[in-house]
Amino acid sequence: MAAKAGAAPATYSPSPTANKKNRPPIFTDIDWIRPDGRDFHQCRPAFLRTGAVNAASGSAYAEFGNTKVIVSIFGPRESKKAMMYSDIGRLNCNVSYTTFSTPVRGQALDNKDISSQLHKSLEGAIMLDTFPKTTVDVFALVLESGGCDLPVVISCASLALADAGIMMYDLVAAVSVSCLGKNLVIDPVSEEENYQDGSLMITCLPSRNEVTQLTITGEWSTPKIHEAMELCLDACSKLGKIMRSCLKESASTSQE
């Protein structure tokens, strides 16, 4: 990590001008100022690096504003003896929070639920038939929880999988939006998540334009879902490009 510290952090945001919207957004009244002064449709700057852990077969570190996540991949290695024979590989996901990740100590969300969501988002992207009878372990640690933890964990995990050389159809990019009153805010921070009326998270394979997971909470009308999905997919494709360039960068530095 230290050797690459000099590199400029890659940032992204689906800039309003690039939003090729052919119809005007439904929600125009602005009655909310975001705590970190961003525009509603502006993502936090993303910092991504691969190779954070030496012992792992692949690893990645991601920092989106205050949300800091580290993911290590171990394997493919032999499945546990108790497991039945399987002609496709297994994916084992585990997300944990550090005790100091939240403002109140040890007040983290349900790990099991997040782990199963991570599994559901990744399994569609990985070519499981390339490593039969074996298991790939995905261990994610949320160092600091600053909102949007799950999408950051998912994006970081797919980067780590690529770093480990696990065959995938495409990288998985994840973005969520919160609905606050009439407004849709992308990439919400913790404060916004605590007051949200609803949320929508998309994980997708940007170059295949395929959605591997979509979760919606709260009450949504169909046009609002349309707008939120469009916004997320646009942001996902931009995040995908940054993830790709991060991988290319690390590959070129290792060759030198």
Added chain:
Amino acid sequence: MVGLSVGEKHFIQGGIAQDLRTDGRKRLTYRPIFVETGVIAQANGSARVKFGGTEVIASVKAELGRPSSSAPDKGKVSIFVDCSPTAAPQFEGRGGEELSMELSAALRQCLLGGKSGAGAGINLSSLSIVDGKVCWDLYIDGLVISMDGNVLDALGAAIKAALSNTGIPKVNIASASTPDEQPEVDVSDEEFLQFDTTALPVIVTLTKVGRHYIVDATSEEESQMSSAVSISVNRQGLICGLTKRGGAGLDPSVILDMISVAKHVSEQLMNKLDSEIAAAEAAMEEDS
């Protein structure tokens, strides 16, 4: 796990492609729905729901509790689902845990709305008794008794029926209490308040087999699915929650199409369920 031969798999897939499923249904037809309410005497409300071979029980228990400091004017609701080993041998011991957790999480997401409480099927403010002091804790427990596909929709329907059947005891608050003290409450065992269930959504799971999607899949059909999307829709036709299962990815346009199909199907299911629940309530009153 369903063991199917290659021929049977082709038969199921081919049938779905031709809009004639193995049990003679069309793609968007439900199995016969059976509802019975008031099946558990100890609970405040309960219901048993059958979707063909899938059978589930939901019970609602209300207990007095203290509201959390972050939301002093609201009650609390917890939803848990248990998968009994009587439904399938693999649920023995800890085997059912993963499915139980997944189902509970999906139900919580569909029924409880966003963090701010907007769009929730269960109005948490109606469970408050004294702000910051006393509230109702609603425990909703689901039990899967027999499993033949489409468990989530059945559980959603059972919870809806159980809540329609729920009577929350009337509470009288002793007026003379200082602001610091915990007020004394008197729970009536004769007067009950009917729980308002008009905002509760129904859950429609669309299972994608091949290029088509079906509702109310049996476990044989579920074994052939590429992915399934569970959408909960309320009476106003608004989406209250959505989750996806299964590995294969979907095109965004397919998801939007599924949402519009689910909205259409949910109307019929909502009406069907309402009439079944009303009939079950009437039958229960006749018995007593």
